[in-house]
Structures are given as C-alpha cells and as structure tokens.
Amino acid sequence: MAADRQERSGARRGGTSYDVARAAGVSQSAVSRCFRPGTSVAPGTRARIIAAADALGYHPNAIAQSLITRRSNLVAVIISNLTNLYYPEVLAELTQQLSERGARVLLFALRSESEIDSVLDLVWRYQVDGAIVAAQLSTEQMLAFAARGTPLVLYNRHSTTVPVASVSCDFGAGSALIAGMVAAGCRAFGLIGGPPDSAVGEARVEGARAELARAGIAPVAVDRGDFSYESGHAAAHRLFAAYHLDAIVAANDVMALGAMDAARIDLAIRIPDDLSVVGFDGVAPAKWRSYLLTTIRQPVRRMTAAATAMLFERIENLDLGPERRFFPGDLIRGATARLG
C-alpha cells in the first residue's frame, strides 16, 4: 500500500509530503511536523526536509489540512453592493487584517439580497471558520450560523431579533453636525434616505430626525435613493421641485454629491450660502476639490480591525456571547455646510 502510494505520487501539482519524505529519507509525519509551527524536529532533519521540499516545489495541501484539523482558515466575506464606493475600502482593509491573522477571504458579492440563501449554502459547504457580513440577513439565516456554530460578525448591520456580534458606526458626530447646521441657521431640512429595507440608511435618517426634533424642527421632506449618485441627484430634484430647502442631509456621501450637483449645477443654488449639504461615510471623492463635502467619516480601519478581532475571539471561543461595538464617526468639516 505504501508502495502503491509512492508509484502514483509526484504527478502534477507540486508533489505530496510523501514525495518530500522519500527525497529526504524521513517519514511522512516528519515532513508534516516540519511544516507545522511548534513541533519538534531536529535541526539536521529539518534542513534535509526543507531542502527536499524546495527542490520539489512542495507546499502543504491546505485542503487536506483543513479536512483533518477542522479548520479551513477560510473566512467568508459577504458584501451586498460592492460597487458602493464605500465597500472597496472596507474590503481592502478586511482582507488585509484577516490575512495578518492567517485567514483567507472567500468573497461573496451579492447582486441582490435574494442571492443570500444560495451563498450561505456555499458558506456551509466550504466549512468557513467564520463570516463577516455586510448584508441584510433574515432571522433564520442568522440562526443558521448559530446552529452550525459558525461565528458571525455583522458589519454596519444589526439584528433586533437575534443576539449577534456586530460593529457599526454610530450617528454620534452626525448629531453634532446637524446641531451645527441648525445653529448656523438652517431650518428647512430635506432628508435623502436609502432604500426602505436598508438598515444603515434608516438609522441615519432616524438619527438626523431625532437630532432635529431636539431643536424643535421637523424635516420638511424625506425622499429616498439607492445610495447611488444618480439616485441622490434625482431625489434632490424631486425635493427642490416641491419645497424650498436650506439644508440637505443624505444617508451617504455619494447621494450627497449627486444632490450637490443637482443644486449647484442644474439649479444654480449656492452651496453653502443658500444650501448646506452633508453626507455620511467619508469616501474618497467627497474630499475632491470639486466637492469638499462636509460629512461624517467612518473610521474604517478601526471598524474592520474590531470586526476581525471579534470574529477571531469567537473562532477561538465558540460560546462567546454577542456584543455590539460602536464607533464614532469623525466630522469632516469640508465646505458644503454652514456650521454654527
């Protein structure tokens, strides 16, 4: 049987630990140990093994390792809207942070939320060690993670039905921003929210509404977009056609930029003199000199670091409870809002 193995090995891709063992004149398990941290191998043996492995171009088969250790070192990252301009930065950071901890990213980019079930099937099949999800999961879907013992961390999402670990950016500095706008004299606020089913969008609209209420102001109108530039542009046009506004608060930067352009380019409204516009996220284009948007920047690095840390804590210790971590956004003063 051992002979049998030897006959057929060394075929196509890089060779197996048996090939290395044979070349180095040691047992296969010696090779295994040699590539495993914290195992004891005599220096001389190790050198012979490494030499043989290099000569053969051997790399341990992670698939086989996963099967036996029950650790795939794979983390599923599920993102609903990759083209959202804000997510690439999140994804880049997550990938980086996960790599540093030795995990690989299995990426799932949803085109529509309805794809989630089929994505989860794949997530189960690949035995991922955990998942970071920036998409809306149903209660059953979250329970499925719990049932299978797969750690889950939500990113900028939250569940009211199932206790689950999550990181979010709170509206915190948003309140100060709106208070500042009121102090500067803004009274007629138009809000541009996200789609009705977007938790992030709703939270921001509600945050703005609450802060306005504190000043005894009710928004003049609330319109909605889908977080895209075009939708912000269109929403702003609808708002201006119906109301006189002196402030627009958008649920994300890209819609705010669309609204800005609708106002200043199409309608010749001066910003910030006659209209203040603010967004949320702190995406790169908001800083561009044609915009200089006043906004709340999410601390992406800290948030992704927290998400990664929370995930790993739960991978190490499966029965760690839920936890919700909030991060305050930073106010970017920009040049599109008068602040008191």
Added chain:
Amino acid sequence: MAADRQERSGARRGGTSYDVARAAGVSQSAVSRCFRPGTSVAPGTRARIIAAADALGYHPNAIAQSLITRRSNLVAVIISNLTNLYYPEVLAELTQQLSERGARVLLFALRSESEIDSVLDLVWRYQVDGAIVAAQLSTEQMLAFAARGTPLVLYNRHSTTVPVASVSCDFGAGSALIAGMVAAGCRAFGLIGGPPDSAVGEARVEGARAELARAGIAPVAVDRGDFSYESGHAAAHRLFAAYHLDAIVAANDVMALGAMDAARIDLAIRIPDDLSVVGFDGVAPAKWRSYLLTTIRQPVRRMTAAATAMLFERIENLDLGPERRFFPGDLIRGATARLG
C-alpha cells in the same frame, strides 16, 4: 471500523454523509451519489435521502470533495490596488461571472507588489483551480503557474517573456480621441503617466505618444502619478508651473479628475476652452456632473467575461496555449475636451 465512525459522527457542524445515510437507511455512497449531478439514484431513495439531509441540515463538505476530486472550485483573484476605484467594478463582475460557473473567489488584495510571493504560497496551498491576476508578476512567478499546471489569466497586464493568457483593453479609441484633440487644435500636450513599473500606465502613455507622433507632435512633458486623485492633482501643478499646455492626457480617470481640479479650481483655467483633459477607464465619478470627463471606457463586463471564459477553457483543457484578447474602449465624449 464503520461502527467506530458512526459513534463519533454528528458532532458539531451539520453532520456528515454517514449521518444522513444512517437516517435514511442507505449506504454512505448512496448519499454521495444523491448530491452529485448525473448519477443514478432511484427516485424513492433520493427522496428519503433528501428528506434526511434536510432534517439534519446536511451540506456536502466541499473540502473533502476537493481533496478527492482534485478540484477545489476555488479561483484566486489577485488584485494589486483594490482602492483604485476601477477595480471594485472589475471585482464585482468577476465574482459574479465566476459564481455563475460554480467557482468561488479566494481574494487576495495586495498592498504592495512585494507581497506577491507570500500570496502565491497560499495560492498553491489552497489548490486553486486557476487564477485571475491584475498585478505585476515576475517571469519566475508566471513560470511557477505553468510548472504547477495552474491556469492563469492576466487582467490588463501582459508578459513579454512568458507566453500567458491575458485580456486587456487596447488603446484603440484612445488614438481617435487624441487625433480628435489635435484636429481641434490642441498642440501642447502634457502626459500624466502611472508609476514607472505599471505596465498599464506605460502602455497608455506610449499609446498617446505614438498617436501624437503620427501628427508630428511630441508631448511637451510627461509627469507621473500613482493613479490617485492627489497624484494627478500634484502632477498637473508641476506641469503647469513649468509649461504652457493646452491638453492633458492622464493614464487613468482619477488622475485626470485631479488634474482637472488643479487646472480649473486652483489655476482658473477654463476647460475645455483653454485646456482639454482626458482620462482612461470610465469610472463612475467621471460621469458625475461636476466632471463629465471625456474618456475611454473599458468594457469591463466583456473583459471580465472573457477572462473568466479563458480561465475555464484552460481549467478544462490544461494544455491550451496562451492567447491574448484585446477589447476596444468606447469613447465617452464628456465635456472636458474639444474634439475636431
């Protein structure tokens, strides 16, 4: 031994095909067949198995499948600069197209090109079926793919030393664009290239230079950036400080936008009256009303579809030769260049 297996199974995550087999009163291999397409299982048996599997929440273990079939259904996607604004769209499309063909994306986002070697180690370990790479690989690195029989498709990159499959966007429409600018009277061209080691950047600069040469014009100056807005902005400032220009050609849109803002905002140069600015890519912000950049849009969908198709052809047929596929960019007329 079989009894042994049964004792310890059904532990934590979802259960194994043995659990399903036991619950359905069939052999484990029947369960295996039931989940494999094109295998013969009696309708009644299949129904019992499916019922048992559903009850147990069974999902076949893709890791174990990969080990035995030597097909991981994993494709490595290696991208050098995820925050590049152009790549998110590419990544979203690739992920989509690969999913449709049943492949999963193992994402590697490089912070610097020097990380490639350690990434490749992981690529080998995970036994990916193939790789799509939008990063600069060395000759040895490409040869390693060949040596291991791992299909490789380069995206917007190309090798002059090793024959390898690739898709790129050719400068094609760029020539017409530059010819149009010359026809409209532009004479003093400033070029903003990418970093010296960027093949894409060089190709575009060379394309522009060649087309200008055809009109008997040499560029007044060539500066460089790193494809970021800030670098385009800075490069434009350096150019304007030293030369009088009536046209700027940037190697990508984002630098073109930075250059535009340097010109029109900082220096009050009128665009397109006194200065034409063009870019390359067709990213979303180029279409925003504050910019309306004249540019060449890469046909991302077609390019990613081609990359995916080429990769799968090579996964099915390992000794398919190299092939280079070019796609023409579409001219987006925008409003930032006078065209003859």
Added chain:
DNA sequence: CTGTTAGCGCTTTCAA
C-alpha cells in the same frame, strides 16, 4: 526526536 497508525468526509471503482 522520529516512525507507525488511524482516520478527517468524501468519491469512485467494482461486484452484487
């Protein structure tokens, strides 16, 4: 420190 051995969960002949 090193080798032997028994599987991880699955696919795949091969007989029945």
Added chain:
DNA sequence: TTGAAAGCGCTAACAG
C-alpha cells in the same frame, strides 16, 4: 440501482 472498500494528503496520538 446499490453497497463495500480503497484511498485523496494530511494531522495527531502513541510508541519507541
């Protein structure tokens, strides 16, 4: 159509 059996490449006791 179904089941038994032999591994895929590796890890992890366990002896030596």
